[in-house]
Amino acid sequence: TNKTFTMLKPDTLEKGYVGPIIEKITAAGFKIIAMKMVRLSRADARDFYAIHKEKPFFDELVEFMVRGPIVVAILEKENAVEDFRALIGATNPAEAAEGTIRKLFADSISENAIHGSDSDENAVIEGSYHFAGREVF
Numbered sequence: 001t002n003k004t005f006t007m008l009k010p011d012t013l014e015k016g017y018v019g020p021i022i023e024k025i026t027a028a029g030f031k032i033i034a035m036k037m038v039r040l041s042r043a044d045a046r047d048f049y050a051i052h053k054e055k056p057f058f059d060e061l062v063e064f065m066v067r068g069p070i071v072v073a074i075l076e077k078e079n080a081v082e083d084f085r086a087l088i089g090a091t092n093p094a095e096a097a098e099g100t101i102r103k104l105f106a107d108s109i110s111e112n113a114i115h116g117s118d119s120d121e122n123a124v125i126e127g128s129y130h131f132a133g134r135e136v137f
């Protein structure tokens, strides 16, 4: 499809990088069709990252994601999922390409500033988890 879902993670809000990151996203041609600030519960975070529940970093990941508010959004662009993953860069900012959001704004693999859906199917699941129909434009 032409949509993806993103979260600006707690480190981004703590460091005041919401504005600069949204600027990068829109400058790259993504249109924001839904956006709000929320705080995940532990149940939300465990559910969102359930695929990683056996990983050694799972508890650390959940505690990070509930540390403070996040910004969630649905973005629209041709080839949205793949192009957005390219824009945010590798999971580990140390390995992320120059100019990518994680290279510019993230500190570490555990606090890496931003999420982007990894498939069209997950983009729909993640977007509908956070937004009612009347919140998507």
Ligand code: GTP
Residues within 6 Å of the ligand: 052, 057, 060, 061, 090, 091, 109, 110, 111, 112, 114, 115, 116, 117, 118
């Ligand atoms: P998301 O967009 O957040 O899903 O990141 P990703 O798709 O680039 O990476 P992945 O789904 O493999 O991992 C999910 C999240 O778990 C990452 O974004 C990191 O926040 C965290 N994570 C992944 N690998 C590690 C690790 O080795 N150590 C720690 N502490 N956290 C990790």
Ligand code: MG
Residues within 6 Å of the ligand: 118
């Ligand atoms: Mg992932």
